[in-house]
Amino acid sequence: MGKRTIQQAIEQVNQNGEKAFIPYIMAGDHGLENLRDQLLFLQQSGATVIELGIPFSDPVADGPTIQEAGKRALKQGTTLKKIFDTLQEIRQDVTVPIVLMTYINPVFKYGLERFFKDSENAGVDGLIIPDVPLEQRSLFEQHMQQTDLALIQLVTLTSPDQRIESLAKASEGFLYAVTVTGITGARSEVSEKLESFIDKLKKHSDVPVLAGFGISTPAQVREISSLGDGVIVGSRIVDLLHKGKRDEIFELIQAVRG
Numbered sequence: 001m002g003k004r005t006i007q008q009a010i011e012q013v014n015q016n017g018e019k020a021f022i023p024y025i026m027a028g029d030h031g032l033e034n035l036r037d038q039l040l041f042l043q044q045s046g047a048t049v050i051e052l053g054i055p056f057s058d059p060v061a062d063g064p065t066i067q068e069a070g071k072r073a074l075k076q077g078t079t080l081k082k083i084f085d086t087l088q089e090i091r092q093d094v095t096v097p098i099v100l101m102t103y104i105n106p107v108f109k110y111g112l113e114r115f116f117k118d119s120e121n122a123g124v125d126g127l128i129i130p131d132v133p134l135e136q137r138s139l140f141e142q143h144m145q146q147t148d149l150a151l152i153q154l155v156t157l158t159s160p161d162q163r164i165e166s167l168a169k170a171s172e173g174f175l176y177a178v179t180v181t182g183i184t185g186a187r188s189e190v191s192e193k194l195e196s197f198i199d200k201l202k203k204h205s206d207v208p209v210l211a212g213f214g215i216s217t218p219a220q221v222r223e224i225s226s227l228g229d230g231v232i233v234g235s236r237i238v239d240l241l242h243k244g245k246r247d248e249i250f251e252l253i254q255a256v257r258g
Ligand SMILES: O=P(O)(O)OC[C@@H](O)[C@@H](O)c1c[nH]c2ccccc12
Pocket: 024, 051, 053, 061, 062, 063, 066, 101, 130, 154, 183, 184, 185, 186, 212, 213, 214, 215, 232, 233, 234, 235, 236
């Protein structure tokens, strides 16, 4: 468990000549009583790591699909405390590494020290906190250092070179290459600049480079995963899970196998 677990899981898949697939789901969408089943389904479908979103009332970086999932989760009474309790109960059944994606506000509300401690106790391996820039890391550095959690950094196509370098160096577990500018959600064309962008990231990063945002079809999964070490898919997974189309999720995940 911890920092190295995420990187190792991805590298192991890559060593087998395959790419990594990280599905994102919203914790508590359809009730936390279903979280175990959802995670096990993703694991059995071939997920390398799972990104689990914490529902929040003001999700500035989320597209409409994930915003709706967050609203559904909140309506079900999902709280951070209940998520940790559920994870603790089910964690031993789920073998894939888990990354929590949360905005900083719920973390402050929960209590910084308590958040990092409970994350670790619940078997969380890494964190994505998109609204805390690298420079502000000192906000929680002290508490984070007492844990073995990986802090995953996001880089965008529009980041200046120097910034790309520092983010690539700082990222733990993997480096998240944001492949479109703007919010999350499906889109149809692969950016031409993507290939050179991912090459550049690979050069500066000691951890695997995975691309995410706007990936929604098996063809896109195949194409984009081939440029780096794997892909992250959120909105499409959330949508298919909501509609009960599990066979399509399976197909999407299996697309990383070529
Ligand atoms: O939904 P998409 O377009 O497939 O993109 C993944 C993304 O949703 C997921 O990683 C995520 C959900 N919320 C976020 C907020 C910031 C960064 C990333 C995320």
